[in-house]
Amino acid sequence: MSEKTLDQAALKKIGMMRQVQPDYYVMRLKAVGGELTAPQLARIAEVAEKYGRGQVHLSTRQGVEIHYVHKDNLEAARNDLADAGVEMGACGPRVRSVVACPGSETCRLGVLDTKPLSREFDARYFKQEMPSKFKIAVTGCSSNCTKANENDIGVRGAIDPRWEADECTDCGLCVTVCPLGAIGRRDGDDGQGRDYHYAIDEAACINCTICTSLCPTAAWAVGRRGHTIFIGGTMGRKPRFASVLKKIVESEDEVYALVEASISWYRENGLKKERFGHTIDRVGLEKCKEEIFARAGSQQD
Amino acid sequence: MQEQDHSRIENIDLRGVSCPVNATMAKKAISQLHEGETVRIIFDSGESLIRAVRSINDAGYRIVKSEQLDNAVAVIVGKGKPAERP
Numbered sequence: 001m002s003e004k005t006l007d008q009a010a011l012k013k014i015g016m017m018r019q020v021q022p023d024y025y026v027m028r029l030k031a032v033g034g035e036l037t038a039p040q041l042a043r044i045a046e047v048a049e050k051y052g053r054g055q056v057h058l059s060t061r062q063g064v065e066i067h068y069v070h071k072d073n074l075e076a077a078r079n080d081l082a083d084a085g086v087e088m089g090a091c092g093p094r095v096r097s098v099v100a101c102p103g104s105e106t107c108r109l110g111v112l113d114t115k116p117l118s119r120e121f122d123a124r125y126f127k128q129e130m131p132s133k134f135k136i137a138v139t140g141c142s143s144n145c146t147k148a149n150e151n152d153i154g155v156r157g158a159i160d161p162r163w164e165a166d167e168c169t170d171c172g173l174c175v176t177v178c179p180l181g182a183i184g185r186r187d188g189d190d191g192q193g194r195d196y197h198y199a200i201d202e203a204a205c206i207n208c209t210i211c212t213s214l215c216p217t218a219a220w221a222v223g224r225r226g227h228t229i230f231i232g233g234t235m236g237r238k239p240r241f242a243s244v245l246k247k248i249v250e251s252e253d254e255v256y257a258l259v260e261a262s263i264s265w266y267r268e269n270g271l272k273k274e275r276f277g278h279t280i281d282r283v284g285l286e287k288c289k290e291e292i293f294a295r296a297g298s299q300q301d
Numbered sequence: 302m303q304e305q306d307h308s309r310i311e312n313i314d315l316r317g318v319s320c321p322v323n324a325t326m327a328k329k330a331i332s333q334l335h336e337g338e339t340v341r342i343i344f345d346s347g348e349s350l351i352r353a354v355r356s357i358n359d360a361g362y363r364i365v366k367s368e369q370l371d372n373a374v375a376v377i378v379g380k381g382k383p384a385e386r387p
Contacts, residue, residue, distance in 0.1 A: 173367040176374040177351055214354050216364045 006071060013127065015089035016074060019067065025074055026057075027066040028089035029081065030126070033100030033118040033138070034062030036086070043084035051077040061135070062099045063089050093273070095125040095134045103140035104157070110140035111209060112157025112227060117252070124256075125263065131270030131279070134263075135234075142208030147233075149242035152266075152276040153259055154230035158207035158248055162223030163198045170196060174211045174220055180204045183211060207247060226250040231262050231292075232277030240277035243285055245292065247301050254298055261295035313342045316373050320349035324356040331362050331378050339365060339379040346372050 008018060015028035029044065036044070048056050048066045051073040057065040069077050078088060090096050098121045101107065103114030118138045125136065137151040141158075148154025174183045175198075182204035186197050198219075207228060211220040226248045233242030245262065249255050262276075265288065270279040280288045293300055313330050315323040327342050334340060344350045357364065357378055366377040 169365070171364055171366050173354065173364050173376070176346075176367045176369050176376075177354060179347075179351075210351060214351065214358065216358060 009092065011074075012092040013090065013094070014078075015091055017091055021068070023071050024067075025069050025071055027052075027069050027074070027077060027081075028059065028091060029064045029066070030087040030089045030097050031063050032098050032122045032126075033115055035115070036064070040084050040086050043081060043086060047077050047080050050080070061097055063097050065089075090127045093130055093132050093134075095128045095130060095136065098122045098126070098136045098138065099146050099151075100138040101140050101145040103138070107140055109143055109209065110157060111159055111225065112138070112140045112155075114138040114140045114146075114157070117155065117255070120256070121259070124260075128263075130263075130267065132273050132275050134266075134276065136259075142206045148228070149230045149233045150235050151230070151233050151242065153262060154233055154242055155255060155259075156228045156230065158226055158228040159209055159212065159222045160207060160224040160248055161200060161205070161211050161220045163200075164219050164221050165192060165194060165197065167217045167221075168198065168219035169217050171216065174198065174215055177210055177214055179208070179210060180206055182206075224248050224250055227252075227255050229255065229258055229262075231288075232275075232280040234275045234277045236275070238275075238278065240275070240281070242277065243280065243289075245289060246298075249298075254296070257296040258292065258298055261292045261298075265292050265295060311341060313340060315353075316343055316345050320352045321356070323349055324353040327353055327357060327378070328360050328362070331357070331360075331380055334380040336380055339377050341375055341377050343370065343373050343375045346374055350374055 017026045019026055044056065044064055048054055051069045052066045053068040057067055059065055098118045100114040100118035103112055104110030105113055105115060121136050135151045136153045137146045137148050138155045139146040139148045142156065144156060148156040172185060175185055182201045184199055186199055187195065189195060212222050228247050229245040229249055230242035231245045232240060234240050245258060249258065266276045266279060269283055270276060289300065315326060318326060323344055330340055344353050363379050364376055365379050368375040
């Protein structure tokens with residue numbers, strides 16, 4: 001069978017890419033949020049031994065790739081993997097494997113339980129056709145380990161700190177530890193008999209938990225807890241940092257509505273091979289955001 | 302055995318001491334305080350300050366004041382029960 005008789009686009013759809021070496025392919029496997037079970041890893045190892053060259057390549061998006069699989073073995077290898085519940089990844093102009101950090105389930109800093117959210121995004125969007133490649137990331141807090149703002153859609157755990165005057169001893173620690181310098185101590189009557197109050201610069205605040213977790217007297221409490229949604233991030237040849245769609249989205253239903261609206265907007269407005277962020281720049285961020293919020297039936301911050 | 306008097310230690314400059322050694326040195330100094338005494342410790346600003354403060358909090362010591370310096374932060378830490386709130 002010659003290369004010409006194999007439909008390369010169809011192969012890319014199921015995560016198989018032609019290598020430099022004639023007749024050899026990369027098998028890209030799916031690992032939602034970087035999760036694989038021990039039996040799945042064992043099967044991947046077996047398949048790499050049997051059909052590849054006994055080694056794997058770890059991708060930048062938490063996936064595993066088996067390289068050097070001969071085209072005649074692709075189907076058998078895929079079946080062996082499927083038997084252990086290992087699915088193929090995706091290449092080409094479609095939604096790729098959803099990446100996620102471990103999140104609040106195990107991470108001491110986590111604000112968001114990233115795994116259920118990433119599995120839901122996977123169930124809804126994985127492999128769906130898009131104008132260009134489309135990457136979704138979920139990250140549990142502002143430490144941003146899975147780089148929400150390098151992805152077409154990024155969801156980041158977020159909290160809104162709230163100052164509790166009655167708990168505050170005026171030590172000023174929050175002012176000196178805030179990584180963004182977003183907290184200020186203001187002189188003057190706070191209306192309740194104190195001659196000072198602490199205030200947050202909302203525009204500078206990245207909704208992390210430094211102030212709420214370090215305040216010795218819990219005077220910074222977690223107010224709202226939710227998700228920051230980013231749109232239009234990309235690296236690649238023409239990098240673009242993502243734009244914030246909304247800083248705090250409390251309900252998961254609204255998260256899904258905004259993500260769905262963003263994706264449908266991009267599908268209608270994106271040109272072929274144009275990444276989401278570049279579509280946003282061509283159309284204009286404000287216009288794009290207005291249309292997305294209208295579609296989602298949601299309000300801006 | 303006579304207890305050594307460390308109440309004269311007022312300032313500890315941990316600028317240039319990296320994490321986690323800065324936190325360890327800070328906690329050692331605080332542990333030598335008597336109840337009610339405080340010590341002023343200077344840390345470099347940034348991630349290592351955050352980690353040191355977290356470590357001081359976790360150890361049950363009490364931060365009573367914090368002051369911004371050039372690229373550094375001075376933290377006054379005490380041992381014992383927190384002061385009455387104003």
